[in-house]
Amino acid sequence: MYISVPATSANLGPGFDTLGVALDLRNEVEIRRSRFFSVSIRGEGANNVRLKGNNLFISIFNEHYRKLTGRQEKFRFTFYNKIPLSRGLGSSSAVIVSAIAAAYGAAGVSIPKEKLLNLALTYEPHPDNITPAIMGGFNVALVERGIVYSLKKEMPKEVQAIVAIPDRPISTASSRKRLPKRYTTQDVVFNLSHSSLLTAAIFAERWEMLRIAAKDRLHQSLRMEAMPELFTLQRIALDNGALMSTLSGSGSTFFNMVYAKDAPRLEGVLKERFPNFKIYTLNFDNEGLILRD
Amino acid sequence: MYISVPATSANLGPGFDTLGVALDLRNEVEIRRSRFFSVSIRGEGANNVRLKGNNLFISIFNEHYRKLTGRQEKFRFTFYNKIPLSRGLGSSSAVIVSAIAAAYGAAGVSIPKEKLLNLALTYEPHPDNITPAIMGGFNVALVERGIVYSLKKEMPKEVQAIVAIPDRPISTASSRKRLPKRYTTQDVVFNLSHSSLLTAAIFAERWEMLRIAAKDRLHQSLRMEAMPELFTLQRIALDNGALMSTLSGSGSTFFNMVYAKDAPRLEGVLKERFPNFKIYTLNFDNEGLILRD
Numbered sequence: 055m056y057i058s059v060p061a062t063s064a065n066l067g068p069g070f071d072t073l074g075v076a077l078d079l080r081n082e083v084e085i086r087r088s089r090f091f092s093v094s095i096r097g098e099g100a101n102n103v104r105l106k107g108n109n110l111f112i113s114i115f116n117e118h119y120r121k122l123t124g125r126q127e128k129f130r131f132t133f134y135n136k137i138p139l140s141r142g143l144g145s146s147s148a149v150i151v152s153a154i155a156a157a158y159g160a161a162g163v164s165i166p167k168e169k170l171l172n173l174a175l176t177y178e179p180h181p182d183n184i185t186p187a188i189m190g191g192f193n194v195a196l197v198e199r200g201i202v203y204s205l206k207k208e209m210p211k212e213v214q215a216i217v218a219i220p221d222r223p224i225s226t227a228s229s230r231k232r233l234p235k236r237y238t239t240q241d242v243v244f245n246l247s248h249s250s251l252l253t254a255a256i257f258a259e260r261w262e263m264l265r266i267a268a269k270d271r272l273h274q275s276l277r278m279e280a281m282p283e284l285f286t287l288q289r290i291a292l293d294n295g296a297l298m299s300t301l302s303g304s305g306s307t308f309f310n311m312v313y314a315k316d317a318p319r320l321e322g323v324l325k326e327r328f329p330n331f332k333i334y335t336l337n338f339d340n341e342g343l344i345l346r347d
Numbered sequence: 348m349y350i351s352v353p354a355t356s357a358n359l360g361p362g363f364d365t366l367g368v369a370l371d372l373r374n375e376v377e378i379r380r381s382r383f384f385s386v387s388i389r390g391e392g393a394n395n396v397r398l399k400g401n402n403l404f405i406s407i408f409n410e411h412y413r414k415l416t417g418r419q420e421k422f423r424f425t426f427y428n429k430i431p432l433s434r435g436l437g438s439s440s441a442v443i444v445s446a447i448a449a450a451y452g453a454a455g456v457s458i459p460k461e462k463l464l465n466l467a468l469t470y471e472p473h474p475d476n477i478t479p480a481i482m483g484g485f486n487v488a489l490v491e492r493g494i495v496y497s498l499k500k501e502m503p504k505e506v507q508a509i510v511a512i513p514d515r516p517i518s519t520a521s522s523r524k525r526l527p528k529r530y531t532t533q534d535v536v537f538n539l540s541h542s543s544l545l546t547a548a549i550f551a552e553r554w555e556m557l558r559i560a561a562k563d564r565l566h567q568s569l570r571m572e573a574m575p576e577l578f579t580l581q582r583i584a585l586d587n588g589a590l591m592s593t594l595s596g597s598g599s600t601f602f603n604m605v606y607a608k609d610a611p612r613l614e615g616v617l618k619e620r621f622p623n624f625k626i627y628t629l630n631f632d633n634e635g636l637i638l639r640d
Contacts, residue, residue, distance in 0.1 A: 196540035248488035257550035
């Protein structure tokens with residue numbers, strides 16, 4: 055069995071805990087029945103011994119597989135990981151989603167994507183990474199009484215993402231601690247209006263609106279203070295063709311959207327100015343989770 | 348010269364100061380050069396003597412006409428008003444928009460709708476009524492440095508509005524006073540996510556999502572406490588086919604969206620249960636401001 059899940063950029067601009075998009079950068083896993091339990095990891099996380107021993111994927115997989123079949127069986131897991139760890143590109147959501155899907159696949163039980171989404175929510179309470187990881191495309195998502203409600207827009211080829219991945223993470227926990235507990239009406243309306251306009255701009259493919267609509271006042275600057283060169287990166291991106299430039303998740307990766315025709319130039323500028331960052335130009339992903347027997 | 352401007356429902360659901368839609372219920376005004384200044388008002392406001400003497404329309408018209416021509420001239424104004432006053436249906440926005448448009452028309456100066464929108468903003472700082480009044484349709488709008496940025500979705504015929512107009516207003520000022528100064532992160536994310544999902548649902552015409560997406564936690568309930576029967580109205584509307592049911596502006600009108608096929612039944616139920624309210628089934632308006640020489 056083969057499962058593949060895309061990277062995701064969530065918390066998109068003003069869309070705190072709400073807006074996310076899938077990127078064509080995938081974690082893949084192959085699963086075969088085996089006489090011995092074994093795990094091999096290639097790519098991101100390959101050198102991390104602790105990951106092999108205490109693997110989130112394995113524990114979620116086992117939990118669901120046992121629940122579905124009443125049995126504990128042995129599998130050989132081979133991971134091909136491309137999503138960087140702890141950089142705000144949805145690596146944990148990819149693990150959660152693929153582990154649940156794998157358990158259902160291995161048990162021979164088919165599961166609709168909507169049900170998978172609500173199961174994933176029990177491990178990741180914010181819907182903005184798990185939704186695009188499963189559905190692909192740009193997603194608006196919210197949770198009501200444990201159910202995810204979401205709408206998807208397929209992203210066209212005329213736009214691409216350029217992600218700038220720093221050589222170190224921003225801790226999500228310490229990053230959340232920087233945030234205020236309460237917000238003024240002015241800031242609330244700012245983000246509410248920008249997130250709504252960003253949603254409209256993407257659904258209507260009015261890309262010229264993104265530069266205005268993608269602004270945030272709730273969390274982004276406070277988090278970027280932990281890595282001030284991101285302010286420079288954002289300014290350079292917006293000066294060199296980016297339609298929008300915003301923290302991916304809670305960082306440290308920066309997500310830039312560009313017209314595909316402008317991507318090579320912006321990629322070049324960012325590579326030159328940020329030689330320690332990984333700079334990738336990526337297509338958007340419209341497939342989400344892929345599962346093959 | 349003839350000018351016509353539609354009624355609008357703003358503050359739509361969670362879209363505080365952001366989302367608004369135009370309704371096919373119009374204020375019209377005819378303006379002719381005349382030897383004497385005269386004003387006649389038919390329809391809403393016709394019996395209000397103070398309105399004739401100190402008319403917001405006339406003062407905005409004169410201000411712009413003088414600025415454009417350097418002259419003060421005499422006109423005969425005939426108003427045919429259908430938008431109820433002080434009921435949250437955008438009657439002041441209609442006055443502001445039509446007065447500025449009339450001054451430009453009378454001066455023989457053409458004005459793009461975008462420029463008109465930014466001029467109107469100087470009289471009405473929230474963009475969510477003036478934008479649909481000018482543009483028509485459903486609009487997402489925000490203001491940055493005195494400029495309105497907005498996107499419009501034309502509303503299809505398959506959905507209609509049923510407005511329930513109480514026999515008395517809720518004072519906007521006292522209504523604003525009920526609102527808190529600061530909001531928790533949870534409430535902020537609630538409205539931000541719902542407003543974004545409502546926007547997506549309307550742009551994608553996924554009407555079944557409105558019931559979830561149209562919920563608000565910032566202002567609606569606090570304002571409705573001034574007129575508790577509105578809670579009953581909302582429940583009855585949602586139980587009888589409304590896709591969404593929400594305060595129009597800051598009230599007192601309630602805005603309900605329905606499939607056109609369900610409109611007669613809901614209109615009947617609301618008329619029966621709220622005999623003192625005016626209940627109108629309206630098409631959405633996609634034209635906005637209309638000006639003819």
